Amino acid sequence: MWTAIRALEEKANMAERIRQQAETKGYARVIKRYTSMADEARDAADVLRNRLTTLPSHLGTRDEN
Numbered sequence: 001m002w003t004a005i006r007a008l009e010e011k012a013n014m015a016e017r018i019r020q021q022a023e024t025k026g027y028a029r030v031i032k033r034y035t036s037m038a039d040e041a042r043d044a045a046d047v048l049r050n051r052l053t054t055l056p057s058h059l060g061t062r063d064e065n
Contacts, residue, residue, distance in 0.1 A: 001052055008045035012038045 019034035 001048060005045045005048050005052075008041045008048070012041035012045065015041065 015034045015038035019031055019038065022030035022034065
């Protein structure tokens with residue numbers, strides 16, 4: 001599950017970089033799409049993180065590797 005969180009965070013970061021590039025070129029539709037994508041990925045990562053951190057300790061062992 002922690003791997004899924006990291007993947008969602010990476011997706012959000014990539015979407016944010018694409019949004020920034022689109023912003024310099026004035027691509028409004030691309031900006032909107034990638035802003036939304038970044039927000040959704042961050043929200044999903046937050047939901048997973050919150051679920052994992054509220055599990056009983058014997059169920060939610062954290063695997064950082």
